[in-house]
Amino acid sequence: MIASASAPAAADAFSHPPACAARRLQLTGFRNLADRRLDLPSGPVVLYGDNGAGKTNLLEAVSMLAPGRGLRRARAAEQACNGGTGGWAIHAHMEGPDGPHTIATGLEPGQERRRFRLDGRDVAAREELPGIIGVIWLTPAEDRLFQDPPAERRRFLDRLIATDDPAYAGLTSRYERRLRERSTVLRSGRPDAVWLDALEAGLAADAVAIAAVRAERVQSLDRVVAAAGGPFPAVRLALAGELEALLEDRPALDVEEAVAARLQASREVDREAGGASIGPHRSDLVAIDAETGTAAARCSTGRQKALLVAIVLGEIARKRQAGSLVPILLLDEATAHLDEPRRQALFDRITGLPGQTWLTGTDHAPFAPLRDQAAFLHLHRGDLADHV
Amino acid sequence: MIRTLETCRAQVRRCSLCGNLDATDPCAICSDGSRDGASLCVVEEVEDLWAVERAGFFRGRYHVLGGRLSALDGIGPDELRIGEMLARVQAEGVQEVVLGLGATVEGQTTAHYLAERLQGLGVAVTGFGRGVPVGGELNFLDEGTLAAAYRARRPFA
Ligand SMILES: [Zn+2]
Numbered sequence: 001m002i003a004s005a006s007a008p009a010a011a012d013a014f015s016h017p018p019a020c021a022a023r024r025l026q027l028t029g030f031r032n033l034a035d036r037r038l039d040l041p042s043g044p045v046v047l048y049g050d051n052g053a054g055k056t057n058l059l060e061a062v063s064m065l066a067p068g069r070g071l072r073r074a075r076a077a078e079q080a081c082n083g084g085t086g087g088w089a090i091h092a093h094m095e096g097p098d099g100p101h102t103i104a105t106g107l108e109p110g111q112e113r114r115r116f117r118l119d120g121r122d123v124a125a126r127e128e129l130p131g132i133i134g135v136i137w138l139t140p141a142e143d144r145l146f147q148d149p150p151a152e153r154r155r156f157l158d159r160l161i162a163t164d165d166p167a168y169a170g171l172t173s174r175y176e177r178r179l180r181e182r183s184t185v186l187r188s189g190r191p192d193a194v195w196l197d198a199l200e201a202g203l204a205a206d207a208v209a210i211a212a213v214r215a216e217r218v219q220s221l222d223r224v225v226a227a228a229g230g231p232f233p234a235v236r237l238a239l240a241g242e243l244e245a246l247l248e249d250r251p252a253l254d255v256e257e258a259v260a261a262r263l264q265a266s267r268e269v270d271r272e273a274g275g276a277s278i279g280p281h282r283s284d285l286v287a288i289d290a291e292t293g294t295a296a297a298r299c300s301t302g303r304q305k306a307l308l309v310a311i312v313l314g315e316i317a318r319k320r321q322a323g324s325l326v327p328i329l330l331l332d333e334a335t336a337h338l339d340e341p342r343r344q345a346l347f348d349r350i351t352g353l354p355g356q357t358w359l360t361g362t363d364h365a366p367f368a369p370l371r372d373q374a375a376f377l378h379l380h381r382g383d384l385a386d387h388v
Numbered sequence: 389m390i391r392t393l394e395t396c397r398a399q400v401r402r403c404s405l406c407g408n409l410d411a412t413d414p415c416a417i418c419s420d421g422s423r424d425g426a427s428l429c430v431v432e433e434v435e436d437l438w439a440v441e442r443a444g445f446f447r448g449r450y451h452v453l454g455g456r457l458s459a460l461d462g463i464g465p466d467e468l469r470i471g472e473m474l475a476r477v478q479a480e481g482v483q484e485v486v487l488g489l490g491a492t493v494e495g496q497t498t499a500h501y502l503a504e505r506l507q508g509l510g511v512a513v514t515g516f517g518r519g520v521p522v523g524g525e526l527n528f529l530d531e532g533t534l535a536a537a538y539r540a541r542r543p544f545a
Contacts, residue, residue, distance in 0.1 A: 177493050181458070181459045181494075182459075184459035184460055188459070195457060195459075195464070195465060195501055197504055198457070201500055202493065202496060202497055202500065
């Protein structure tokens with residue numbers, strides 16, 4: 001009875017899910033794209049052209065509309081076009097969950113950090129943009145995600161969390177600042193033990209808070225991707241680490257004390273080795289192919305790509321269920337390793353999404369099934385032309 | 389005009405007790421016999437002292453640290469007026485130390501540091517309660533917020 005009563009409400013929520021899309025992009029001095037303007041649909045965008053034409057540069061420009069370092073993790077100064085002033089700007093007319101917005105970001109010549117403007121006023125992007133815009137992506141750089149060092153998987157997970165949790169990015173950067181402070185004190189001539197106590201108390205509290213947010217997120221994402229049927233494989237996800245193990249059978253306050261005690265006991269080791277012996281910066285995201293029970297890292301390249309796409313689509317489904325913002329999805333060369341049924345299934349899922357999805361490839365032919373739903377843009381040496 | 393400014397600057401001195409800037413040393417607050425010597429509010433900068441004083445809720449005395457612990461900026465305990473604070477707590481019969489430090493990583497680390505150094509001196513140590521936003525500097529807060537944070541002060545764990 002409760003289920004039938006709530007079904008229409010759920011359907012309503014689904015018919016107006018919060019989503020975002022870039023409807024007009026104005027680029028100035030950005031990479032090889034230099035200066036140009038683009039008008040875009042709210043649905044899928046297919047970007048095709050030769051390697052080196054600038055497809056990834058354009059996706060990177062879209063990724064820069066959200067806080068963070070974008071899909072190449074580049075320094076802002078590296079993103080300026082050759083022979084320009086050293087500065088760049090991206091201005092976007094956005095369709096947001098609550099109506100239109102303008103988002104502008106850019107680097108002034110000679111500066112190191114880019115700035116953000118939302119609807120014409122300067123904003124602290126990390127606090128104010130989640131909920132209005134989010135961007136997640138899969139690029140060939142993620143093809144090796146399961147074989148890469150754990151830091152890459154943590155970054156991948158943290159990015160998924162930060163797109164709709166405005167407090168999370170602040171929490172992780174605070175934690176990193178405390179880590180740097182502690183390392184600096186440890187390496188000073190005569191480390192002040194009371195100062196270290198104070199830093200370690202803060203580190204322990206932040207460590208437990210970060211682990212709790214991640215655990216909650218991984219559990220809810222696991223529920224979605226473990227149940228997935230159809231051409232994309234079901235995946236099991238879990239967090240692994242000493243901190244996570246502690247949290248499994250002890251209350252958070254006890255773990256906080258245990259972490260602080262561990263940090264205090266490992267000062268000598270940490271001074272020599274750098275970093276800290278325990279904390280969320282040592283955790284790992286573990287993925288297992290649910291059908292075969294094989295660790296993702298040991299699956300074939302094609303299977304790994306299918307698992308990754310399943311995780312990203314699962315996260316978008318999870319965000320929709322939770323009523324969170326559906327982000328812009330950037331899939332760079334994502335169809336290359338997918339077989340025909342999966343490619344078709346991906347297209348079906350994308351056309352059903354409320355948000356904007358960008359796909360790239362060298363040729364437009366594989367995207368033919370999207371002919372009626374997507375805008376096709378041809379990129380040739382930084383020049384754009386609509387597909388005719 | 390320039391002469392007047394220079395005269396002003398020459399007349400401003402740092403209070404050798406609390407670190408306040410005033411025309412006299414000790415400053416007007418430290419020499420005001422009607423202030424409650426049992427209560428000491430510790431702040432990072434003179435601007436923070438002025439902010440709390442403007443809000444008008446605090447009737448005790450102040451201690452200005454001259455900054456906050458920040459290893460990355462090369463500011464350690466020796467760079468701050470911490471020894472002077474501990475000496476005053478013992479000499480002036482202080483019963484409660486109110487830590488009015490910013491809700492930044494450095495401010496909170498400093499508060500934690502001072503709380504540990506004050507342990508065993510027989511004083512209550514409290515911190516400004518809810519209302520100081522994370523990352524917030526005291527002197528950017530309005531008077532109502534400051535007063536509310538003071539009223540909600542809690543024993544420092
Ligand atoms: Zn004084």
